Amino acid sequence: MSIAAKPMTHQFGLIFDETAWPLLYVRFPSKPLSDEGFEYFIERYTAAVELRVPFATILDSRGLTTAITAHQRKRLTEWFDVTGELAGQYHFGIAVLMGHAIIRGALKAVTWIKPIPVPIEPFGSIADAAPWLRKIFAEQRIAITPAGEALLAGRG
Secondary structure (H helix, E strand, O other), X not given: OOHHHOOOEEEOOEEEEOOOOOEEEEEOOOOOOOHHHHXXXXXXXXXXXXXXXXXXXXXXXXXXXXXXXXXXXXXHHHHHHHHHHHHHHHEEEEEEEOOOHHHHHHHHHHHHHOOXXXXXXXXXXXXXXXXXXXXXXXXXXXXXXXXXXXXXHHOO
């Protein structure tokens, strides 16, 4: 089964919606993510990168009220050590939706400690992120699917 054929999945409160592939929508739960849940997040992201198919992501963290833990930030930097080069080749953008300054601070901390090879931009909503995402898709010469356009147009 290709990633495009997979339905939306919920695990640990995370939502991975792959129906608009090559635009991946990931939503974090409002409650803090357990370390087991964070490992699941890394596992799913790794699987997307290992497809070796160009894609972009909307990472919706607007519901979070706390940043990821120090242990989770460390795991993320370790993940970049292992998968960062491959991600840089195939993952051409991450639009991070953030509602709280503390979450933006955690993102800055992670990318300051370990710069990531993927363009990443913070936004308040999908509507705010849509022009940037359309631009990076155009730069990659990849058409946004009808499901991707519906995602960009239909969620706040």
